[in-house]
Amino acid sequence: MDEFSFIRSIQPKFYRQSSVIKGISDDAAVIRPVDGDFVTAVDTMVEGVHFTRETMEPEHIGWRVLAANLSDLAAMGSTPRFYMVSITVPRCWSEKELQSVYRGMKQLADKYAVDLIGGDTVAGKELSLTVTVIGSVAKDKARYRSHAQSGDLLFVTGTLGDSRGGLEYLLSGQAACSKAHDYLIRRHRTPEPRITTASSLSSLQRIALNDVSDGIASEANEIAEASQVEVIINHEAVPYSEALSTCYPDHYQAWMFSGGEDFELLGTVPEKDWPTVEKTAESAGVRVTKIGYVQNMRSPSPCVWLDKDGRRERLAASGYTHLKEEGE
Amino acid sequence: MDEFSFIRSIQPKFYRQSSVIKGISDDAAVIRPVDGDFVTAVDTMVEGVHFTRETMEPEHIGWRVLAANLSDLAAMGSTPRFYMVSITVPRCWSEKELQSVYRGMKQLADKYAVDLIGGDTVAGKELSLTVTVIGSVAKDKARYRSHAQSGDLLFVTGTLGDSRGGLEYLLSGQAACSKAHDYLIRRHRTPEPRITTASSLSSLQRIALNDVSDGIASEANEIAEASQVEVIINHEAVPYSEALSTCYPDHYQAWMFSGGEDFELLGTVPEKDWPTVEKTAESAGVRVTKIGYVQNMRSPSPCVWLDKDGRRERLAASGYTHLKEEGE
Numbered sequence: 001m002d003e004f005s006f007i008r009s010i011q012p013k014f015y016r017q018s019s020v021i022k023g024i025s026d027d028a029a030v031i032r033p034v035d036g037d038f039v040t041a042v043d044t045m046v047e048g049v050h051f052t053r054e055t056m057e058p059e060h061i062g063w064r065v066l067a068a069n070l071s072d073l074a075a076m077g078s079t080p081r082f083y084m085v086s087i088t089v090p091r092c093w094s095e096k097e098l099q100s101v102y103r104g105m106k107q108l109a110d111k112y113a114v115d116l117i118g119g120d121t122v123a124g125k126e127l128s129l130t131v132t133v134i135g136s137v138a139k140d141k142a143r144y145r146s147h148a149q150s151g152d153l154l155f156v157t158g159t160l161g162d163s164r165g166g167l168e169y170l171l172s173g174q175a176a177c178s179k180a181h182d183y184l185i186r187r188h189r190t191p192e193p194r195i196t197t198a199s200s201l202s203s204l205q206r207i208a209l210n211d212v213s214d215g216i217a218s219e220a221n222e223i224a225e226a227s228q229v230e231v232i233i234n235h236e237a238v239p240y241s242e243a244l245s246t247c248y249p250d251h252y253q254a255w256m257f258s259g260g261e262d263f264e265l266l267g268t269v270p271e272k273d274w275p276t277v278e279k280t281a282e283s284a285g286v287r288v289t290k291i292g293y294v295q296n297m298r299s300p301s302p303c304v305w306l307d308k309d310g311r312r313e314r315l316a317a318s319g320y321t322h323l324k325e326e327g328e
Numbered sequence: 329m330d331e332f333s334f335i336r337s338i339q340p341k342f343y344r345q346s347s348v349i350k351g352i353s354d355d356a357a358v359i360r361p362v363d364g365d366f367v368t369a370v371d372t373m374v375e376g377v378h379f380t381r382e383t384m385e386p387e388h389i390g391w392r393v394l395a396a397n398l399s400d401l402a403a404m405g406s407t408p409r410f411y412m413v414s415i416t417v418p419r420c421w422s423e424k425e426l427q428s429v430y431r432g433m434k435q436l437a438d439k440y441a442v443d444l445i446g447g448d449t450v451a452g453k454e455l456s457l458t459v460t461v462i463g464s465v466a467k468d469k470a471r472y473r474s475h476a477q478s479g480d481l482l483f484v485t486g487t488l489g490d491s492r493g494g495l496e497y498l499l500s501g502q503a504a505c506s507k508a509h510d511y512l513i514r515r516h517r518t519p520e521p522r523i524t525t526a527s528s529l530s531s532l533q534r535i536a537l538n539d540v541s542d543g544i545a546s547e548a549n550e551i552a553e554a555s556q557v558e559v560i561i562n563h564e565a566v567p568y569s570e571a572l573s574t575c576y577p578d579h580y581q582a583w584m585f586s587g588g589e590d591f592e593l594l595g596t597v598p599e600k601d602w603p604t605v606e607k608t609a610e611s612a613g614v615r616v617t618k619i620g621y622v623q624n625m626r627s628p629s630p631c632v633w634l635d636k637d638g639r640r641e642r643l644a645a646s647g648y649t650h651l652k653e654e655g656e
Contacts (some may be wrong), residue, residue: 033361
């Protein structure tokens with residue numbers, strides 16, 4: 001593969017963001033700040049660890065790695081602007097397949113007018129994609145996981161565990177034979193980061209946000225620790241899709257908490273702001289569900305509690321409850 | 329290895345850049361723009377491709393990957409501010425060795441007050457480091473390789489080919505037994521990006537810059553193509569170290585042009601600005617040498633010519649002259 005012709009083939013013909021002063025074509029990209037702060041994150045996905053060719057087409061790999069990154073920006077309440085892609089390519093990947101990976105990223109990027117402004121292409125033994133994203137947010141309006149306070153409502157967008165359901169189905173090697181399976185597979189391969197919902201909540205004075213990459217058990221514990229609070233989750237309220245509970249009746253409850261990679265948003269807001277959250281999500285066509293609340297600010301032992309069947313148990317970051325871990 | 333304890337171990341205790349609003353601890357970092365533009369680049373280095381454990385200690389690997397990135401920022405005339413590191417780690421690397429890799433980066437970063445503000449840590453089969461750097465530059469003062477014009481002088485910082493000399497010596501497996509070898513090895517393992525020199529030239533209205541990552545034959549061709557000019561290099565003027573010519577009398581002339589990874593700067597300036605370049609480099613303690621000039625703006629066939637022994641030959645990006653390629 002000729003690196004230069006490959007770079008030319010994936011280079012954008014134009015940039016949508018007027019703040020791109022210099023895109024791909026020099027030692028680095030140049031961007032002009034507008035009002036507000038910049039938000040930036042980087043994520044790597046490696047073949048055999050984060051995805052396999054058995055469960056993903058090249059386009060899905062591209063979509064998904066960018067989705068994971070854009071989800072981080074959404075969790076900061078920021079609007080994505082630019083991305084850079086560093087790809088490590090083993091000999092067994094063809095130029096056509098690589099172009100499909102970039103096309104997958106571009107399909108998602110185009111939805112939000114995000115521009116590819118740089119990257120690197122190197123040889124290696126395993127396919128690996130590192131994506132750097134840069135977004136913008138109004139000054140002092142970045143949303144931290146440390147912003148939860150006593151009395152806040154806990155909410156989550158979408159439904160949970162679907163991505164894991166889709167993955168398990170793909171790993172089973174069966175052909176998708178129902179709409180439910182198609183839905184779960186789509187949720188796994190081409191997740192939708194909740195960018196519009198998050199950035200549309202910019203009018204709220206305070207909101208804590210985390211994106212669901214490792215499962216809400218983990219994300220809720222991160223909020224609890226960062227905010228020094230206790231988070232209570234009402235098991236009955238946690239949203240799951242009918243597709244998931246139908247296809248995986250024995251597993252969906254565990255996957256709702258620890259399935260991960262749904263790239264939904266878990267957040268907390270003051271009770272008075274809940275109608276705004278509901279209205280904003282509705283406008284974006286995104287389901288949003290109240291699943292608990294926050295208590296005990298400045299808690300000496302920040303943690304997550306799960307209310308289920310009239311009992312309260314500690315929910316570990318791994319998704320297991322404290323009591324279950326001790327053998328109950 | 330516990331990912332969270334590792335991240336804690338490499339997390340900065342404080343940030344030097346006052347524009348860091350949120351460093352490592354949330355879904356993304358938040359930075360506040362000051363005056364001017366942002367410049368950003370990303371580079372990946374893979375074990376077995378860009379470095380080996382035989383020729384590099386973990387600290388050198390860290391230093392070198394960050395140096396390559398900071399060199400890209402220098403070539404844009406920008407001052408580095410932040411970096412993010414995504415690392416893919418095979419099981420055979422210990423946590424202690426990884427910390428050494430980060431220490432190597434930190435040693436270089438500390439010299440220029442560059443802050444580590446984010447990253448990712450994932451498992452994989454081969455060690456791979458992807459570094460994203462962000463710098464700042466005065467508005468419209470980024471230095472492009474497309475800025476060369478007829479009549480400009482061509483110059484280069486430092487000496488060329490040393491990194492290749494160091495690499496060859498390390499690959500030979502011999503113990504370093506002379507100051508010359510020590511020097512070449514140091515130039516290979518811990519190159520100094522020309523940040524101070526580049527950013528100190530901000531008073532100049534126009535300067536074209538490229539950093540020497542693939543050798544000046546390649547970089548000069550990039551300037552020629554991007555600026556649509558012809559670049560003439562005077563072979564006799566190209567600077568090399570005594571260490572290199574002494575240790576590798578049969579190779580140094582080729583390596584000067586195509587050795588690569590010296591991370592020096594190749595640039596062009598109007599003749600009237602040459603004294604400023606000389607003075608600036610002197611203040612930074614960096615050697616700078618006039619090695620040619622630019623002619624034929626809007627050339628229909630932009631290229632690089634090498635003047636040697638009274639003859640003019642075309643210099644290909646690979647470092648070979650056109651005539652030599654045809655068998656001379």
